[in-house]
Amino acid sequence: MHNSRMPHIEYDPSPRTHIIAKIAFVLIALLIVGAIIVLIRGRDDDEKRHITGLAKDRLPREVSTDKVLRTRFFNVVVDTVEIFDSIDDGNDLVTLPYEAGNEYFVINISFKNTDNESKMMPDGELGISRGNNELKYDNPEILTMRGWGVLMENIEPGITKKTRIVYKIPAGVSGKAYYYPDISYNQDRIFLADF
Numbered sequence: 687m688h689n690s691r692m693p694h695i696e697y698d699p700s701p702r703t704h705i706i707a708k709i710a711f712v713l714i715a716l717l718i719v720g721a722i723i724v725l726i727r728g729r730d731d732d733e734k735r736h737i738t739g740l741a742k743d744r745l746p747r748e749v750s751t752d753k754v755l756r757t758r759f760f761n762v763v764v765d766t767v768e769i770f771d772s773i774d775d776g777n778d779l780v781t782l783p784y785e786a787g788n789e790y791f792v793i794n795i796s797f798k799n800t801d802n803e804s805k806m807m808p809d810g811e812l813g814i815s816r817g818n819n820e821l822k823y824d825n826p827e828i829l830t831m832r833g834w835g836v837l838m839e840n841i842e843p844g845i846t847k848k849t850r851i852v853y854k855i856p857a858g859v860s861g862k863a864y865y866y867p868d869i870s871y872n873q874d875r876i877f878l879a880d881f
Contacts (some may be wrong), residue, residue, distance in 0.1 A: 746873040757868040759801040765794040767878045779831040791853045804840035812853045816861040827852040
């Protein structure tokens with residue numbers, strides 16, 4: 687039998703205490719999630735500023751042929767440049783026929799991987815500066831013979847690969863020709879010829 691005069695202990699707190707505890711728990715969880723998001727965004731922004739700062743804090747470098755241009759992962763050297771009306775290396779894989787109004791600008795180039803991992807050389811770009819504007823050629827001719835065309839393979843650390851990259855240009859075009867080896871990163875360039 688229950689004696690109403692005996693003191694008793696209530697084990698369940700009042701419903702109001704449950705609601706306050708739930709609200710506090712939700713607020714603490716939101717603060718923790720918010721702090722994590724702010725830290726991650728701050729770290730990503732710092733990395734982006736650092737990477738873009740490296741490229742933007744200095745003027746683009748320019749070297750001439752036979753000089754080394756250091757890019758992110760490669761040392762790039764242009765040995766020679768030549769202009770042809772047509773190209774025939776005696777092999778069906780290296781044949782570019784004569785086309786009226788066009789010429790072929792050939793860059794004899796070396797890439798040395800200076801990183802500690804194998805890397806693929808990014809596509810470069812030929813630019814012909816004509817006063818205040820520059821003609822851009824970013825699609826070299828596709829040649830599948832070893833020693834010709836863009837390198838479509840990884841270059842191992844410390845290894846140097848040579849190739850001849852060919853761009854189709856208008857016949858009779860004049861100006862200063864430059865090769866931009868790593869346009870996705872910066873505008874460093876190699877001066878090729880003044881024609």
